Amino acid sequence: MxxxxxxxxxxxxxxxxxxxxxxxxxxxxxxxxxxxxxxxxGKFTFQSSEYLxxxxxxxxxxxxxxxxxxxxxxxxxxxxxxxxxxxxPSYTFVSTANAFVLRGATPVFIDIDKKxxxxxxxxxxxxxxxxxxxxxxxxxxxxxxxxxxxMKIAKDNKLWVVEDAAQAFGSKYxxxxxxxxxxxxxxxxHATKNIISGEGGALLLxxxxxxxxxxxxxxxxxxxxxxxxxKVDKYxxxxxxxxxxxxxxxxxxxxxQLKNSSYIKSQRMNIWKSYFQGTEDLERKGYLTRxxxxxxxxxxxxxxxxxxxxxxxxxxxxxxLKEEGISVVFHYIPLHTSPAGLKYGKYIENLINTDNLSxxxxxxxxxxxxxxxDIERIIDILGKTLKNF
Numbered sequence: 001m002x003x004x005x006x007x008x009x010x011x012x013x014x015x016x017x018x019x020x021x022x023x024x025x026x027x028x029x030x031x032x033x034x035x036x037x038x039x040x041x042g043k044f045t046f047q048s049s050e051y052l053x054x055x056x057x058x059x060x061x062x063x064x065x066x067x068x069x070x071x072x073x074x075x076x077x078x079x080x081x082x083x084x085x086x087x088x089p090s091y092t093f094v095s096t097a098n099a100f101v102l103r104g105a106t107p108v109f110i111d112i113d114k115k116x117x118x119x120x121x122x123x124x125x126x127x128x129x130x131x132x133x134x135x136x137x138x139x140x141x142x143x144x145x146x147x148x149x150x151m152k153i154a155k156d157n158k159l160w161v162v163e164d165a166a167q168a169f170g171s172k173y174x175x176x177x178x179x180x181x182x183x184x185x186x187x188x189x190h191a192t193k194n195i196i197s198g199e200g201g202a203l204l205l206x207x208x209x210x211x212x213x214x215x216x217x218x219x220x221x222x223x224x225x226x227x228x229x230x231k232v233d234k235y236x237x238x239x240x241x242x243x244x245x246x247x248x249x250x251x252x253x254x255x256x257q258l259k260n261s262s263y264i265k266s267q268r269m270n271i272w273k274s275y276f277q278g279t280e281d282l283e284r285k286g287y288l289t290r291x292x293x294x295x296x297x298x299x300x301x302x303x304x305x306x307x308x309x310x311x312x313x314x315x316x317x318x319x320x321l322k323e324e325g326i327s328v329v330f331h332y333i334p335l336h337t338s339p340a341g342l343k344y345g346k347y348i349e350n351l352i353n354t355d356n357l358s359x360x361x362x363x364x365x366x367x368x369x370x371x372x373x374d375i376e377r378i379i380d381i382l383g384k385t386l387k388n389f
Contacts, residue, residue, distance in 0.1 A: 024256030040245025067188035071099035142302035
């Protein structure tokens with residue numbers, strides 16, 4: 001047997017992600033089963049929605065079965081049509097673009113800021129045309145975009161803002177939670193996020209006048225919500241919509257997570273700080289660049305990433321850490337270079353930062369329960385690996 005295989009068997013494997021949950025989640029799921037209401041909009045969906053509404057201090061929250069669903073609802077709410085354009089960063093998950101492409105709109109990809117990896121607000125105005133309807137800032141790694149500048153651009157050009165805050169639950173821009181600043185915001189509770197329900201998401205409505213339309217879209221295009229609230233004596237099909245409700249099993253789990261959200265955030269923040277301090281020397285020696293947190297941002301420790309020096313082979317680093325029992329991963333393939341991005345989208349200039357940084361980013365394991373010794377081992381082996389370049 002190879003000496004590395006022996007070492008691997010003797011050494012604790014450290015996955016990139018690992019779900020954490022408490023007794024709350026188990027108890028609530030059992031309660032939902034006993035209640036017998038397993039379809040959408042039962043008491044756990046209501047309680048999760050109310051929790052988020054109060055916590056985020058916003059007009060209304062509609063729990064969905066994914067962040068993708070919430071983004072699709074945004075496109076329907078604003079009645080996007082073929083020929084309309086939506087401005088967004090290329091460095092994001094496919095759902096950010098796909099939700100609008102489904103309505104026939106064209107995603108217009110722009111570059112990211114090299115410090116934050118968020119949309120470069122200085123490049124937005126050049127991308128605006130008479131066809132532009134929406135700007136979609138993505139708060140990458142739970143780190144806020146510069147929302148004052150972005151909202152001013154939107155206001156000056158009479159555009160809507162849909163915040164993709166999939167990674168940003170609990171993060172703030174100045175004193176406001178991300179997702180509560182634009183007309184609409186979206187959250188993800190996917191198993192890879194800080195607060196999870198396996199699959200799940202939420203649409204955050206920050207304008208009262210959008211609530212009724214959003215409720216109809218979420219209920220397959222019907223006014224069922226008004227019927228349940230005894231505002232009408234029967235419900236019927238009123239507009240385009242789809243089935244965006246999660247089951248009570250998912251929201252029962254979600255409520256347990258939400259009640260543990262302060263603990264989860266504090267644990268992740270401790271891990272993030274340990275990584276940040278532990279990689280300082282590697283940054284000083286020029287092997288990597290650590291995350292940049294603007295003064296206006298309070299982040300949620302969603303991920304800890306590093307940007308490798310340009311001559312360092314990322315795949316080799318990933319493989320060598322894998323051999324040591326540590327799972328580290330890269331992230332998005334830029335949408336403007338993807339087959340669907342080339343087919344459905346456009347961009348007006350070279351996306352230099354997106355192309356460059358997407359090739360160099362590396363994400364380290366981040367989950368509640370990651371021990372101090374785990375973190376020290378990850379940093380130690382990472383350092384030894386980088387010193388070979």
